[in-house]
Every structure is written in C-alpha cells, then in structure tokens.
Amino acid sequence: MVQALISRGVDSELELADVDLGPTEPGHVRVSIRGAGVCHSDLSMINGVLAPSFPLILGHEATGVVTEVGEGVSRVRAGDHVVLNWSPPCRECWFCQQDEPWLCTTNEGIASVPRGKLADGTDTHLTLGVGGLAEEVLVTENAVIPVPAELPLAEAALLGCAVLTGVGAVRNNANVRPGQTVAVVGLGGVGLSVILGAKLAGAGRIVALDINEDKADLAKTAGATDFVVSDKAAPKAVRAVTEGRGVDVAFECVGRSAAIRTAWSSTRRGGRVVTLGLGARDDQVSFTGLELFHFGRTLSSSIYGTADPDKDVPVLAQAVLDGSLDLDALITHRIALADAPQAFDRLVRGDGGRSLVVFD
Structure with missing residues (x-):
C-alpha cells in the first residue's frame, strides 16, 4: 500500500488514502516519487471541466527513482532517475508518423486510466495515466524519461508538464x-x-x-x-x-x-x-x-508545448544543469503530500506559482 491524494467525485473533499497499485506487470515501471507539481490540469479533473473516472488519484507532473521494472522493459533499470510523461506517444499512429507525437491518437481524450484499489477493494483511476500525487506510481515503460542523476530531482518534476x-x-x-x-x-x-x-x-x-x-x-x-x-x-x-x-x-x-x-x-x-x-x-x-x-x-x-518529450525533456534538463533555466523561479510553495489540498485552494484563488510536493 502507498499513500495517495484522491478525489471521490466532482468538488468533493480531497483526502489521503492507502492504495494498492498491484504487481509490476510486463512492460511497466514502478517509480518512487520524489517530487510532484500541483497543476491546473489536476484542478480541471475535479471541478467538472474534464470528466475522469473516480475515485481518482491526482497528479501527473512528477519525478522519481525507478524501483522495479517489469519483464521486457529496456528503457530504464532500477535506480534510474526519471521524469514522468503523462502523454507518451505510441510512435505508430498517423500523427506520430507525421512527427506530431503531441497529437498521438492513443492519448486523445483520455483523462484517466484504471489502476489500483483502495483498502476496501474499490477500483481507483490515475490522472492522465500517472497519478503522481502519491508515494509511488506504476506506469508503462514509454511514460518514463531518464534524466541525469545530478539533476535536482524533486524540482525536475516541473519539466514534465509546466516547463515543457x-x-x-x-x-x-x-x-x-x-x-x-x-x-x-x-x-x-x-x-x-x-x-x-x-x-x-x-x-x-x-x-x-x-x-x-x-x-x-x-x-x-x-x-x-x-x-x-x-x-x-x-x-x-x-x-x-x-x-x-x-x-x-x-x-x-x-x-x-x-x-x-x-x-x-x-x-x-x-x-x-x-x-x-x-x-x-x-x-x-x-x-x-x-x-x-x-x-x-x-x-x-x-x-x-508541441513537443516530443523524449527529445525535449533531456534538452531542458541540460539547460537546468548549465544554469540557463531556473526552476526555482516557478516554485512558491514546497509542501508535503498532506498539504496538497491547500495547494488546490491556492489554484482556485490564483495565488502563487507552482506548489511542489516534495517526498523524502
């Protein structure tokens, strides 16, 4: 079981809950989260703008350390630092073949995907296939992007959505x-x-x-x-x-x-x-x-960002390392997972910049 921030429905109170994500299946990667941003798209999931399935594990902008890989995974191995990609392209559809992976048909219109169960057996769903406001995530191999180990890992979560x-x-x-x-x-x-x-x-x-x-x-x-x-x-x-x-x-x-x-x-x-x-x-x-x-x-x-995350995230990571891109300029609140509901309140009011949930 891992702790995760969940919503049970539109405009419901956000709560921390224990979730069982299940075993690491072939082609999947388990990641221990180190940092997760609270994004306005997460707010759109719970205020009725979008229509995900509930109960919903919130969060999609996150980074972490790979702890386990499923059979057949070759992109990463245990111990690698990764940025999560909430819109991983299939590389096979018409749009991907036209070098437009941001329009990949496998992600079009998807607000959430089923994965995991609450302690009472209720099925849970992941925001944009990630569910990053949790201690751990289980995602497909193409949803992780390796980044250099020297990159500030918690802050690098912002590369996965806001910055990209x-x-x-x-x-x-x-x-x-x-x-x-x-x-x-x-x-x-x-x-x-x-x-x-x-x-x-x-x-x-x-x-x-x-x-x-x-x-x-x-x-x-x-x-x-x-x-x-x-x-x-x-x-x-x-x-x-x-x-x-x-x-x-x-x-x-x-x-x-x-x-x-x-x-x-x-x-x-x-x-x-x-x-x-x-x-x-x-x-x-x-x-x-x-x-x-x-x-x-x-x-x-x-x-x-009309971007190809697999290519563009490493470029942005290098800009952070050489000092030309300052992620700290975006972050106004560094918080624990338990404080994430207040970050959503700030989003509603339009206060501050990015709230970053930091996991020890």
Whole structure:
C-alpha cells in the first residue's frame, strides 16, 4: 500500500488514502516519487471541466527513482532517475508518423486510466495515466524519461508538464526570435514557464499579465520586463510599452475566453497568439470577420508545448544543469503530500506559482 491524494467525485473533499497499485506487470515501471507539481490540469479533473473516472488519484507532473521494472522493459533499470510523461506517444499512429507525437491518437481524450484499489477493494483511476500525487506510481515503460542523476530531482518534476508546455510553446509554436516582444497572460506554472522560455529565446520585452497584482515580483524574477494587471484596459497598457503596436507574440495561459481576447487585443497586426490554457467546452470566443481580416493575426493552440518529450525533456534538463533555466523561479510553495489540498485552494484563488510536493 502507498499513500495517495484522491478525489471521490466532482468538488468533493480531497483526502489521503492507502492504495494498492498491484504487481509490476510486463512492460511497466514502478517509480518512487520524489517530487510532484500541483497543476491546473489536476484542478480541471475535479471541478467538472474534464470528466475522469473516480475515485481518482491526482497528479501527473512528477519525478522519481525507478524501483522495479517489469519483464521486457529496456528503457530504464532500477535506480534510474526519471521524469514522468503523462502523454507518451505510441510512435505508430498517423500523427506520430507525421512527427506530431503531441497529437498521438492513443492519448486523445483520455483523462484517466484504471489502476489500483483502495483498502476496501474499490477500483481507483490515475490522472492522465500517472497519478503522481502519491508515494509511488506504476506506469508503462514509454511514460518514463531518464534524466541525469545530478539533476535536482524533486524540482525536475516541473519539466514534465509546466516547463515543457511553456518553453515548448515559445520554441515550437511561436519560434520567438531575439529582440521580439512577448506578452504572457496568466502567471501560473505554465505562464511563468513561458516567461522563462521567452527569456531563453532572447525576447527584447516580456510583458506579464495577471489579475493578481501580487504576482508582479514573481513575474520579474522569472524574467518579465513589465507587469500589467489583466483587466479590460490591459491591451491598451501593453500597446503603450510597445510603441503603440502591441507585442509580436502573445501567450494565453488561462483557458478562458476573456484571457484569449486580452492576448488577441495585445498583439500587433500580423502577430501571433498562442493559447496554452485548458478551457471549458461552453466558454466560447468570438471574432468578427472584419477583425480577422484587418489585423492579420494568427491564433493557434499549443498542446503539451508541441513537443516530443523524449527529445525535449533531456534538452531542458541540460539547460537546468548549465544554469540557463531556473526552476526555482516557478516554485512558491514546497509542501508535503498532506498539504496538497491547500495547494488546490491556492489554484482556485490564483495565488502563487507552482506548489511542489516534495517526498523524502
């Protein structure tokens, strides 16, 4: 039995429970968790935006040490340090064959998978196939990515979701060039990672936007040059610091129609808008035909940073080791598993950056 943070249904109280994950089957890897981030996608699992099965073991952004491998596993062995991949590609479907593993059909629409049992025999399910807010996970071989042993392991959990998503969007979607101007709407873990990515890319001006003024210092620490309160007047304020034009690229990291409109209106003619936030299906965004034509902007989404985690996570790990990527800039709370419910409360309020659950 291992302890895990579970939800029994939409808007239910989160609780710690003992879970039996079962034996290590062929092709599977057992990992002792060292660090796990509390991500907004986890919140979407329990507030009704997504529709997982319950009881649900929460968490998908995690790292740990391999303790056991099943028959046939060749990617890792016991003792290896790994980042978990919540969207492992099959490498065989049409999208994978087109070098678009972030669109792999084997992961499309999957919010949870069954694995494990509670002490009373009730079947449990894993968030995005991981269930990382637990002392231990049991995942398929393609869901682990080896990383160097010298990498700070707990903090490296953020490479598995927030950082890969944010930095990936900067590199793979927007292709931000040195000297370009960038706006980032929403300063949770992903938004702060976008700032880190824009800084790495050499952006000339990075304007951070959030409804919470308390995040100004957090944004500046990550590399933002300006902070703007995200309200109806925000696009005008962004244009004021970009010679009246608006930014070259705006990233929306909230998943709400109002935030998408803010990003859109903060972008110059001919600029690009990239959405990273996971929105609700009934929250519609509207544009007039005239503005689409006149402004010549492009609007696209970034799923998992439009990245190939097997290739991109090791690159990000090296950036951490050489000091060019500072994961500490994203973390505002280091907590124990028992304190994770309070981290979800902070997500609801929009307080702080990433909460990192650290396991001894």
